[in-house]
Amino acid sequence: MLNISNVSKHYEKTKALDDVSFHISKGSCFGLVGPNGAGKSTLMKILASIIHDYTGDVFIDNKILTPEQKEKIGYVPQDICLEEGLSAIGNLSLFGKLYGLTGKKLKLRAIEVLKQINLEKRANDKVSTFSGGMKRRLNIGCSLMHNPDILIMDEATVGIDPQSRNYIFQMINRIKNDGRTIIYASHYIEEVELLCDEVVFIDSGVVVEKGAVNDLLKQYATPSIFIKGTPINLDKMKQYGDVVSKKGGYILSTNEPLQVMENMIAYCREHVIELEQLELVQPRLEDIFFSLTGSELRE
């Protein structure tokens, strides 16, 4: 569906993207993960035909990306771009018209989208009276008006309340179920893990890893257990695997987590050690990203 092939982009001094290549298949929810300044927005703007001076190629359905393909793409910018003086309906209509919708069709579509973004009650209120979360939702709504095959979302949940975030997640799931392709750029890796089936990790403009979320988790994450209690003997734990301290306890990586847990329980009972916490740790994308790049996603 979407092929990105050896794409590089320089700003005056910075190299924002360095030979980026990957493939996005139709109907997938694709996560683009990286810390601030990684080059996510730059790549999104290239896909949205906003930036033209890059090297490399972008193909949609095996055709080179051209202005004629704009109709296939809905772009949700990182910053909220709305006409503050217009109502929710007014903004939706504006964008609908830019994609050639008119008359009754436009009206019906605007009402449909309003329902999707859960702003029916505020349809005729000016955007300047909206909360941050409502603006974010409308920001997404505007790019849905023309029913794009591919929806590009750049940091769609930055700075919003949990309720709006939930609405947005529900929306994304619905769009996913419609068989549309979603590209979701974010530095919130938990969101990507929750929503996306495939990911690309990007750091300083370079792709560090890509693949299906489940495959990556299988490939990289060694099972581990978390132990917290005093006084635990560090050397004893090191018999079973690598140990790192975290959140006042220890993470112990091992290929036989259940066996190790049993052993630890026996050990604690024998030495009368008070265990505060002992649990299996699910592998997380965040840890994989950290181990690959050495950078934390959050500052």
Added chain:
Amino acid sequence: MRAIMITELKKNLQDKGLLFWMVILPILFTVLFIAIFTGNTDETTRKQVIVSIIPGYVVMFVFFIIISMVSTFNKDRDKGMTARFASTPLRPYFYMLGKWLPYMFIVFIQIFVLLLFGKIVYNVPLEQPMVLLILSIFLTFTVTAIGLATAVMVKTENMGLAITQIIALGGAMLSGLWIPHDMMPDFMQTISYFLPQFWAHQAFQDAMAGNINYSDLFQTLLILFCIGVAGFVLAIFRYPVFLKRSVT
């Protein structure tokens, strides 16, 4: 493009600042200066002063539209609106035209309202309404073209504000909108021949009095048109740079 036009017009109609700059302030100025200059003069001088001041302030205040034009283009650019529109099928030059046309309309209405005010309150003559109409359209084109060029060229709104002051106030001073043209020093008179304000002011006065001759009118229209076209060409030429800056 129509959608952009309508949005722009709506935004401006909601904008009370625009009403103030474009209509209320010029009316206040007109009333004030007519009161000052006609305080103790005889009836004929009074009439002369009024017939000069009213078109004078029309020609001066139409240029304040540049402020609004600079503001709307710069806000769109800095908010990312221009970039977002670039992701839609809207063609970039249509975006520019769509944002420009409403200002043609606004300035035209402004001239109409200010002349109407002169007619109702001071009973100024409007002897050649058709000529005034054509003049108004040409002046509107010139002003908004200069506005468009300024809007796509400046980096900040404050810079635009400064340039507007220079164009509007400097032009007014040098073109004899404040003091009678023949009382100005020679060098200023010479400069004035290069300014659209001078030509527009003269032509408006003559057309109001009903004694414009057609070769003068034609000359004035040609000058206004050429300055407008120059502004437009400059705007088109500089527009890609504006677009480039909008992608941040």
